[in-house]
Amino acid sequence: MRIWLAVVRRDLLLASRRRSDMANTLAFFIVVVSLVPLGVGPEPALLRTITPGMVWIAALLAAMLSLSRLFADDHADGTLDQLLLGREPLVLIVAAKATAHWLLTGLPLTLLALPLGVVFDLDGGSCATLVASLLLGTPALSLIGAVGAALTLGLRGGGVLVSLLVLPLTVPVLIFGAGAVETYAGGLSPQAHLLLLTGLSVAAAALAPWAIAAALRISVE
Amino acid sequence: MLDVLDLGCVRGERQLFAGLTLHAAPGACVWIAGENGAGKTSLLRTLCGLMAPAAGEVRWDGSDVRTLREDYWSTLLYVGHLNGIKDDLTALENVRLAATLNGAAADAANAENAAAALRRLGLAGRERVATRTLSQGQKRRVALARLCVVPAARLWILDEPFTALDAAGVAAIAALIGAHQDKGGIVVLTTHQEVDLPGPVQRVDLAGGDRAPEPAR
Secondary structure (H helix, E strand, O other): OHHHHHHHHHHHHHHHHOHHHHHHHHHHHHHHHHHHHHHHOOOHHHHHHHHHHHHHHHHHHHHHHHHOHHHHHHHHOOHHHHHHOOOOOHHHHHHHHHHHHHHHHHHHHHHHHHHHHHHOOOOHHHHHHHHHHHHHHHHHHHHHHHHHHHHOOOOOOHHHHHHHHHHHHOHHHHHHHHHHHHHHHOOOOOHHHHHHHHHHHHHHHHHHHHHHHHHHHHHOO | OEEEEEEEEEEOOEEEEEEEEEEEOOOOEEEEEOOOOOOHHHHHHHHHOOOOOOEEEEEEOOEEHHHHOHHHHOOEEEEOOOOOOOOOOEHHHHHHHHHHHOOOOOOHHHHHHHHHHHHHOOOOOOOOOEHHHOOHHHHHHHHHOHHHHOOOOOEEEEEOOOOOOOHHHHHHHHHHHHHHHHOOOEEEEEOOOOOOOOOOOEEEEOOOOOOOOOOOO
16 A cells, blocks of 8 residues: 555656646647537537537547556656566556546546536536546546556557557446436436446456556566 | 576577576676677566566576566566666655665655665765756666665666766775675676676676577477
């Protein structure tokens, strides 16, 4: 547990020294969402319908954007070797790195979704459902994405490859995430969708670290 | 006790070395010599357990290091040819982090040890500047300061530790290696420099990298 905390703190400290990286991700998210009305036209009713899905897609893409560098920086300066040769299980260390990634992308994206929802004229309940669905679903994105990042470490064009590998795996998260708000707007309780999202995140938290650790060991050989 | 049995290494299509056998008892310092491309770094990474050997086995106290894993790594300290330090962190933060990864608590004693290690390597007054502003030699010193803060490590594997160091830096590291040997530690290192090491040195020559490739495996 101590090693988990130490690695989370390390990654947050590194991010605080390089704030532009996180700012880029969030700016990308806002720009993608803002482009949609320009593309599909400014009809409020239409925008209200597609906002949840489009916020989810933008969040997915923004999370992908930052994934390729999750392990690449550590690999380039040799610190990854040090993490791999630690006395603590690698599973804890990669779980910490995925947690830090979520704190730096998933959580801020979730918080940003609230003002975006208001801008696109979602009612209070829909906004709350959207934020709840992102809060419960984005951990799965970071965890599944980290598996892809570990597998493509050191490959040329790794960034695109991560997206190709990871995006299909995130389809269930996207469906239940965007579906939660639609269900609420249709007058039903979004509870089932939110529970399924929680289940996906919990399952990812239980399984992904093992896959990430194994993938990293293969990638550094 | 480190035993290397009939070790072979293949990179891509090329056989780098084969049939390498060496034994390092407590207090030994093994100097791996060989020209560029002879497979020194690959050998060290195999000894660390980062790479799977193409043939043969690396044993620590009689057990295969690929099965010992964390038990082996808790006694191992590896300084690769990459420094393994973060440019955005200060020297002190880097050394403290290395100690934490190797089991030290992140407390005041850890901070004091890390500061003492940096002083010992001639970095007094540089503890709190980001390592990106340090010179190559100073960065190497920050990386090597790890040697002072992980007392549990019995085996040091050092890939070109003296690169970019000035005469005083080389002497400081040589003294650390000698002290480690005196305590019964084992050191495996590569270097192209002529360095006066205080303890006994066991030299292992890797044949040059110009051997014909082995038939397809």
